[in-house]
Amino acid sequence: MTTRTFICRCEDVTVKDCDAAIEAGFETIEEIKRFTGMGTGPCQGRECMVPLCTLLQERGVEGSDALAPFTARPPAAQISLGALADGARESTAIPTPTSSPEGEDS
Amino acid sequence: MAHNHRPIRADEGDRRWTLDGRPMRRAREGETVTDALLCAGELALTRSAKYRRPRGAYCLRGDCGSCLVRVDGRPNAPACTTKIRDGMRVERQNLHGPDGADPTALVDRVFAGGFDHHRFMVKPRIANELMQTMARQLTGLGRVPDPEVQVRGTPEDLRPTVLVIGAGAAGLAVHERLAAAGVDVLTVEREAPSRAPAGIRAATAVFAAYPGESLFAAQCRAPRERPSEAAVFGEHLVRLRPEHVVFATGTREPLLTIPNNDLPGVVAASGLRASLERTDGALDPRCVVVGPAPYAAARARELKLATVLAPSQVRALEPRGSQLRVTTDDGHHDAPLVILAPPPAPAHELPVMAGAKVQFVDAQEPACVGFVVQRDHTGHAGIMEGPHPIHLWAVGGVCGITDRERAIEDSQRVARTILATITSTGGSAPP
Amino acid sequence: MGRRDAPLPEAVDLAIIGGGVMGLATAYELSKRAPERRICVIEGSYLVSGASGRNGGGVRSQWGDAGNVAIMRESLAICRGLAQTLNINLWFRRGGYLFLARSDASAARLARNIAVHRSVGAPTEQLTAREAKELVPELDVSNVRAATFNSEDGVVFPWPFVWGYASEASARGVAIRTHTRVTGLGEARHAGHDGYDLTLHTGESLWARRVLNATGAWSPVLNEMLGIDLPNRPHRHEIISTEPLKPFLDPLVVDLDSGLYFSQSTRGEIVTGVTMHDVPGGEDDRVNLGTSLEFLERMAANLTAVLPLARALHPVRQWSGPYDISPTATPSSVALLDTPTSSRCVASRVMDS
Numbered sequence: 001m002t003t004r005t006f007i008c009r010c011e012d013v014t015v016k017d018c019d020a021a022i023e024a025g026f027e028t029i030e031e032i033k034r035f036t037g038m039g040t041g042p043c044q045g046r047e048c049m050v051p052l053c054t055l056l057q058e059r060g061v062e063g064s065d066a067l068a069p070f071t072a073r074p075p076a077a078q079i080s081l082g083a084l085a086d087g088a089r090e091s092t093a094i095p096t097p098t099s100s101p102e103g104e105d106s
Numbered sequence: 107m108a109h110n111h112r113p114i115r116a117d118e119g120d121r122r123w124t125l126d127g128r129p130m131r132r133a134r135e136g137e138t139v140t141d142a143l144l145c146a147g148e149l150a151l152t153r154s155a156k157y158r159r160p161r162g163a164y165c166l167r168g169d170c171g172s173c174l175v176r177v178d179g180r181p182n183a184p185a186c187t188t189k190i191r192d193g194m195r196v197e198r199q200n201l202h203g204p205d206g207a208d209p210t211a212l213v214d215r216v217f218a219g220g221f222d223h224h225r226f227m228v229k230p231r232i233a234n235e236l237m238q239t240m241a242r243q244l245t246g247l248g249r250v251p252d253p254e255v256q257v258r259g260t261p262e263d264l265r266p267t268v269l270v271i272g273a274g275a276a277g278l279a280v281h282e283r284l285a286a287a288g289v290d291v292l293t294v295e296r297e298a299p300s301r302a303p304a305g306i307r308a309a310t311a312v313f314a315a316y317p318g319e320s321l322f323a324a325q326c327r328a329p330r331e332r333p334s335e336a337a338v339f340g341e342h343l344v345r346l347r348p349e350h351v352v353f354a355t356g357t358r359e360p361l362l363t364i365p366n367n368d369l370p371g372v373v374a375a376s377g378l379r380a381s382l383e384r385t386d387g388a389l390d391p392r393c394v395v396v397g398p399a400p401y402a403a404a405r406a407r408e409l410k411l412a413t414v415l416a417p418s419q420v421r422a423l424e425p426r427g428s429q430l431r432v433t434t435d436d437g438h439h440d441a442p443l444v445i446l447a448p449p450p451a452p453a454h455e456l457p458v459m460a461g462a463k464v465q466f467v468d469a470q471e472p473a474c475v476g477f478v479v480q481r482d483h484t485g486h487a488g489i490m491e492g493p494h495p496i497h498l499w500a501v502g503g504v505c506g507i508t509d510r511e512r513a514i515e516d517s518q519r520v521a522r523t524i525l526a527t528i529t530s531t532g533g534s535a536p537p
Numbered sequence: 538m539g540r541r542d543a544p545l546p547e548a549v550d551l552a553i554i555g556g557g558v559m560g561l562a563t564a565y566e567l568s569k570r571a572p573e574r575r576i577c578v579i580e581g582s583y584l585v586s587g588a589s590g591r592n593g594g595g596v597r598s599q600w601g602d603a604g605n606v607a608i609m610r611e612s613l614a615i616c617r618g619l620a621q622t623l624n625i626n627l628w629f630r631r632g633g634y635l636f637l638a639r640s641d642a643s644a645a646r647l648a649r650n651i652a653v654h655r656s657v658g659a660p661t662e663q664l665t666a667r668e669a670k671e672l673v674p675e676l677d678v679s680n681v682r683a684a685t686f687n688s689e690d691g692v693v694f695p696w697p698f699v700w701g702y703a704s705e706a707s708a709r710g711v712a713i714r715t716h717t718r719v720t721g722l723g724e725a726r727h728a729g730h731d732g733y734d735l736t737l738h739t740g741e742s743l744w745a746r747r748v749l750n751a752t753g754a755w756s757p758v759l760n761e762m763l764g765i766d767l768p769n770r771p772h773r774h775e776i777i778s779t780e781p782l783k784p785f786l787d788p789l790v791v792d793l794d795s796g797l798y799f800s801q802s803t804r805g806e807i808v809t810g811v812t813m814h815d816v817p818g819g820e821d822d823r824v825n826l827g828t829s830l831e832f833l834e835r836m837a838a839n840l841t842a843v844l845p846l847a848r849a850l851h852p853v854r855q856w857s858g859p860y861d862i863s864p865t866a867t868p869s870s871v872a873l874l875d876t877p878t879s880s881r882c883v884a885s886r887v888m889d890s
Binding site for chain 3: 155174180181182200223224225226227228229230231234238241242243245246247248249250251253255256257314316317318319321323339343345
C-alpha cells in the first residue's frame, strides 16, 4: 500500500495536496477547501478542519488569530429528506410556487 | 484487506444480523453496527473516493462519516450510530468485485505520487470524456434505496423556555439546576443510551440553527426493533423555538496527521471507550495509542493500554496480515487497532450557525485545539438575531473547558445566570 | 491564478471588478484578442466566493425565446472543448435536461418552447409521461402531463470554470488580485485620457481607462459610487447536496410547476433546489447568503413527490447564492450558463470602445 498522510479522508485529500494548494496561492481555509475538496464530503469538516488549521499554522500561512472556520451550514447531523418533507406537509406557511430562474424560460 | 483478528472480545448477545449476507456473531442489546464489527474483526467497510483505499470507521460517534453502510436496504447509514436490530441486514458500499479482490485497489499503486484531479487527463477530449465516465462509476457511495424502504414520522413543534443541546456532564448540570428551579427546560441528546437520565430527550440531534426563522431544527430517530417493519425507518423533524439556548455540544476527536492515518483499524480513543462500555468487551492489550503526550497518556490509562507513542515517533503504519504494524526508530508494534488520541476539538458548528463568535486556540489551557465559543464572564455567547431574538449560552467542552469537574462547576454558574435572567425579565419566569 | 499579493500596475487599460466567472472569462477573452492591453481583475474575497461558486452547474439550451436558445447553444458548443482550452477538468457531462409539466399551463408552455427550439434547429424532443419515466425510471410521473428532453444539455462542476479562466488569463499577463475590496471609484484623467480612479481597502489606488463592473448581485454598491442607478437586484436561491450515491440519474430534471430542479454530480451527490418566494432580507436589496428551514422543507416535499426514493436520502450541505435579477424577474445572467458566449460578447464590446 502506498504511504499517504491524509487531512481529509472523505475526499482523499492529503497533506501534500494542501501544500500544493498553498503553493498555488490559496491561503485561507475557504479557498483550500474548494481547491482540494477537503471538508466537502459527508463529515463536512468535522474531522479535517482542525488538522488543516494546524497545518496552516505549521506552514506559517496564517497567524492563529486569522484562522476562521469555513462557513457552518446545516445539517450538522443526519436528517432524511422524508422527515423534512413530512415537516412541510404539516407546516401551514409554505408558499405557493412561482417559477425559478432554473425553470424560467423567457 | 483481510481482517479477522478480533480487537474486542465480548460475550455474544441474542440479536442476529448479517454482513453482506453472512451471519455474524450475535450482538447484545444497545450495540451499534461498529461495536459489532469491532467484535467481529471486520474493519474495512468501503473504498475511498479517489485512490480506492480500504476505509473503515474512525470516530465511532457519528462525526466523521467514513463508516456509512447500507442498512436494511437503505444506503449511507452511519454504522457507528445505528443500533443492531434483530434480523438486521448490513451491507458494505462502494466495493467492486469480491471482498479482498477489488481490482480498483490498483489505483492507489498506479498513482503512488498522488494526482491532481484538476489537471488529470484533461487532453485529448476523447480521453477526458472516458476518464470522466470512469470517475463517475468509481465515486459515489451507496446504491439507491430498496423500493420498500420507508421513512415515517410526525413532525413536532416545541417551545421550551430553555433548550440545552447535549446531555454530557456540562449539559446535564445546566438541566438539573434549571429543572430544580421549575424552569421549562428541554435537554436533547443525539445519542441514544440504553438508560437516559430522567427528563432528557435522547436520540434527538439538533442539525441546524436558522436565525431568519428564529428556530433550531432537530432530527428525532425512533428505535428500530420490530422485525416485521425492517424497511420502516421512524424519523421525524422537531422544530424548536426556545427563548434561551445552551450549547453543551462538547468536543470531538479530529484526525491526527500520521502516515496512513486512513487505514481500517485506525480509530479514535473516546469513541472506542464508549464502544467498549456498550459491548462490555475486553480490548486486545496489544492495541497502540498515538497522540500528543497528555492526551495519549490519559486515553491509554482509560483504556488500560501500555503502548503510547507520540505522533512524531510513528515512522510508518502499514497493514500486516490482520493487524497494523507501527514502526518507530526503536522497532515496531503489531496492533489490532491504532488508537488516535488527538487534543479534543470543540463542536463549534451549531453555535456558529446561531451567530456565536469562535476563536482558534491551540493550547494546553484550555486543553483543546480548535474553535472555542467566545462568551462573556457570565457565559452569555450573544444573541441569535431574527424575528424573535434568542439568547445564546455555552458551557463545557465547546468553550474549551474539557476537565469534567471544571465543566460542571462552570455549567452550574451559567445556569444560575440564566435563571436570574429569566426571573428578571418575567413572563417565562418559574413560579 | 489570483493572489492576495499580486502586484497591480499604477495604470491599466481595463480594471475588471469582480473575480467571478464573468469577470475572469472576459479578462481571458480580451487577453487573447488584445495581448498588448493591460488588464487587472480585483476580487473582494476569494475566487469562487460569489455566485460562480454557489450555483447548481446546469447548462442548457432549452429556453423560451430564440435569442436565449442561440446563445446557450453556442455556450454548450464551447463547453464541449473548454476543458482542453482552459486545461482544467470541468466535469461537463451531457446527460440532457428533462422538463416536466404537471399543469395544463406548463404543458402549453413546453409546447410553445419546443416550437421555438425547432425553429432554430435545437434537438429538443417532446415526451409523454411514460417516455419520461423510461428515461428516469425512478420518477413518479403520475401527474405529469407533458415533458421535453434535450440531450445536448448537461451539468458542469462550476468551481474549475473560474480557476480555469483565472489560470489562463493570468498566464497571459492579467493581474488577478484577491481579498481586495474597491472602496472608492470616481472619474479621473490620466496622461491625456478620460478614465477612473480606483481606491482599494488596502490603501492602494490605480487608474483605469475603462472599468467593468462584474460584481453581479453585488453590483449596486459600485454603481452607487458612480451615481448609476440600475434596477437589477439580488435574489437569494438556496440549494442542497446529498450524500453521494452510485450513478443512477443522467439528466437534470426540472419540474416547471414547483420550480424544482435536481441532478446528480460526478461525485454522486444529488444537487437540488426549488424556487421560493422572495427572501428574508431581500427587501433592502442586499445580498443575503443565509439558509432557511422553510426552503429545506419545501424542497424536500417537492423533490420526494417527483423522486420518491429521495425520502431515504440525507442532505450533507445546505447553502445559498444570489441571482442578479432584472425588473422582469428574469436573471440578467444565470450564473455560468451563458458565460462562454457572453464573455466573448462583452470582450468585443470593450474592444470596440
